[in-house]
Amino acid sequence: MTATAEQTRPRLRVDATRNRERIIATARDAFVEQGPDVPLDTVAQRAGVGNATLYRHFVDRAELIHQVTIDSMARVTAAAETALAEEPDAFDALQRFVHHAADERVGALCSLLGTGFDKTAPDVVEARTRLDGAINRVLEAAHRSGRLRPDVGFGDLMLAITQLTRPVPGTACVDIDRYVHRHLQLFLDGLRTPARSTLTGSAANIEDLEHREA
Structure with missing residues (x-):
């Protein structure tokens, strides 16, 4: 050669x-x-x-969707790990992570996890495990700091991010994306202690979300 x-x-x-x-x-x-x-x-x-x-x-499309999902989970994981490592205040780390996760449009990407997507594939399970672990560490640090209300769990956080970044059906609500971070900040302010109300029901956890997705 x-x-x-x-x-x-x-x-x-x-x-x-x-x-x-x-x-x-x-x-x-x-x-x-x-x-x-x-x-x-x-x-x-x-x-x-x-x-x-x-x-x-x-x-094919299935393989591309698979790789986009893996890549997105890795990016959100890195955002959680970086926020926790770089922010001296645990609640600031939580806020930084939430806004970054919104930029990744995790709600919009949920549509990729429909029929035909193999959630049991080894690389998907590994990526999901890393993601869940990183987010839980951010939450645990915020709880220990005393600034995150104790009745908020993993599922509460992720469901809120998902709902606020999910596309709005139809065309009546245009340019909705420009309000996402504004409304996320309102949500984050509601997570602070002291709590101004008592939440109904119980905090959602990973198992609740997995059952909901099944």
Whole structure:
């Protein structure tokens, strides 16, 4: 093999990695905007790659959805871990994480977890375990700080983020995204101690959410 060929191969691998990352990022945005049935040709065009390149990395829509989901969970996990590591105040870490999770549009991406998505795949289970652990550590730190009301649990937090970032059906409510962070801050203010009311029922936990998704 010539020196030129040896130099070309690593460059091709780097280009392929960048194309794959670009496709995943573009697909995530397209799924948020148009749902899981967005034409893959549209994804390829927006990513600046040919259809052949997209299908070389992802054999079908199911595989692309799978990878977008894994990538999104990893990004939200990293946001929770970074917030907890960098913020000196635990409640500030919680607030930072919540706003970042909203930017990831976790509610809009819930539509990807419908029929055909394998929640038992090993990489999905691993990513979900890491995600749940990271979020729980943020919550536990906020509870220990005494600034997070004690009757709030994991499911309460994630359901609120999901609902506030879920697309609104129809066209009557336009530009709703610009209000998400405003309303999230109202929600976060309601999580502070001292609590101004007593919550009905019990705090949702991971098992409750898994049962709801089944």
